[in-house]
Amino acid sequence: xxxxxxxxxxxxxxxxxxxxxxxxxxxxxxxxxxxxxxxxxxxxxxxxxxxxxxxxxxxxxxxxxxxxxxxxxxxxxxxxxxxxxxxxxxxxxxxxxxxxxxxxxxxxxxx
Amino acid sequence: xxxxxxxxxxxxxxxxxxxxxxxxxxxxxxxxxxxxxxxxxxxxxxxxxxxxxxxxxxxxxxxxxxxxxxxxxxxxxxxxxxxxxxxxxxxxxxxxxxxxxxxxxxxxxxxxxxxxx
Numbered sequence: 001x002x003x004x005x006x007x008x009x010x011x012x013x014x015x016x017x018x019x020x021x022x023x024x025x026x027x028x029x030x031x032x033x034x035x036x037x038x039x040x041x042x043x044x045x046x047x048x049x050x051x052x053x054x055x056x057x058x059x060x061x062x063x064x065x066x067x068x069x070x071x072x073x074x075x076x077x078x079x080x081x082x083x084x085x086x087x088x089x090x091x092x093x094x095x096x097x098x099x100x101x102x103x104x105x106x107x108x109x110x111x
Numbered sequence: 112x113x114x115x116x117x118x119x120x121x122x123x124x125x126x127x128x129x130x131x132x133x134x135x136x137x138x139x140x141x142x143x144x145x146x147x148x149x150x151x152x153x154x155x156x157x158x159x160x161x162x163x164x165x166x167x168x169x170x171x172x173x174x175x176x177x178x179x180x181x182x183x184x185x186x187x188x189x190x191x192x193x194x195x196x197x198x199x200x201x202x203x204x205x206x207x208x209x210x211x212x213x214x215x216x217x218x219x220x221x222x223x224x225x226x227x228x
Binding site for chain 2: 089
């Protein structure tokens with residue numbers, strides 16, 4: 001069982017918006033602004049999409065946005081495109097024996 | 112070119128050992144925390160270990176403590192993961208990654224480790 005909880009799957013049609021949630025505790029997501037999001041296409045390495053809750057690295061489309069409220073972080077993808085179909089993982093720093101934790105991942109299907 | 116390239120994966124019997132390497136290029140390796148992350152077949156990502164820029168601080172996930180050792184050679188721009196007493200459940204693709212602003216902003220292509228009898 002992963003430390004952070006994500007929905008197993010979400011789907012949307014091209015052009016639509018979707019949101020993926022990532023729920024933790026006050027010891028991880030809620031306690032630090034160190035939530036990041038990763039995109040992973042099949043057989044490929046993960047790619048950083050969001051860092052420090054809501055910041056986009058250079059080169060990442062502004063269709064990707066993120067936020068946090070309490071113990072839950074969220075990733076929103078607007079204007080869905082076929083290339084967005086991938087697995088998405090959230091991650092957070094945590095004040096525990098395991099200082100870095102991931103969510104179980106969410107498979108995004110673009111219908 | 113800015114990149115991370117892992118090597119050293121392979122098939123090993125339970126109880127065996129393996130040493131993974133990660134060659135960094137195109138950036139100031141010694142200025143960054145580095146980490147290993149693994150992904151079991153069909154499963155999600157799991158953070159394995161982190162190491163500070165000068166190697167003075169190291170952190171491990173509980174399941175590998177006492178069996179795995181992360182290290183680095185800044186002169187060689189290389190990161191390592193010594194894995195001993197390997198278990199079937201250690202089977203995974205192992206990625207090395209660069210830590211920047213509390214996230215991993217650069218990843219290698221991964222190296223597969225299979226533990227099986």
